[in-house]
Amino acid sequence: MIRCVGGIVHDTNGRLLLVRRRNPPxxxxxxxxxxxxxxxxxxxxxxxxxxxxxxxxxxTVGALVGTVTRPAPSGLYEIHDYACQVRSGTLRAGDDASDARWADAAILATLPLTGMLRETLEEWGQLPRG
Structure with a gap:
């Protein structure tokens, strides 16, 4: 298993922070x-x-929301997703993200998402609230 982490971040309007992956997977x-x-x-x-x-x-990293496993080239990714709060900074894509944005429910519905992201977020009660 390859241990990974993910951040579930909502802004004050309930929008969800998402990044577009620059690299595989x-x-x-x-x-x-x-x-x-x-x-x-x-x-x-x-x-x-x-x-x-x-x-x-x-x-600021908060509580563990949930854990999922996803296929990796050599085994499995074990992804631990945590609720997070923004402390500071200006949103911009960097590192292995080609874009970054806040998504409300309408925008989320139009985006091509990885794997079972939408279903998992819905199950965990973490879809955009705005």
């Missing part, structure tokens, strides 16, 4: 920001690093 598809936990990193440290790299935002 999921190249060109929209997903939650996040990535691999590096050796010696905690989930919290990895998530703060990944969100800063991919979105330019500094976040």
């Amino acid at each position: 999921g190249e060109g598809l929209w997903s939650l920001p996040g990535g691999r936990v590096e050796p010696g990193e905690s989930d919290e440290t990895a998530l703060m690093r990944e969100l800063r790299e991919e979105t330019g935002l500094s976040v």
Whole structure:
């Protein structure tokens, strides 16, 4: 298993933070920001690093919302998704994200998403509220 983390971030209007993947897996598809936990990193440290790299935002990591597994080229990704709050920064795509945006329900419905993202977010009660 390859341990990964993802950030579930809603703004004050209830919109959900999404990034478009620049690289495989999921190249060109929209997903939650996040990535691999590096050796010696905690989930919290990895998530703060990944969100800063991919979105330019500094976040506070909150509670674990849920965990999913997805196929990886050599095994499985085990992705631990956490609720996060934005502390500071200006939204901009960076690192392995080709775009970053806040999505309300109408926008989310038009975006090509990775895997089972929409269904998983719905199951967890984390779809955009705005």
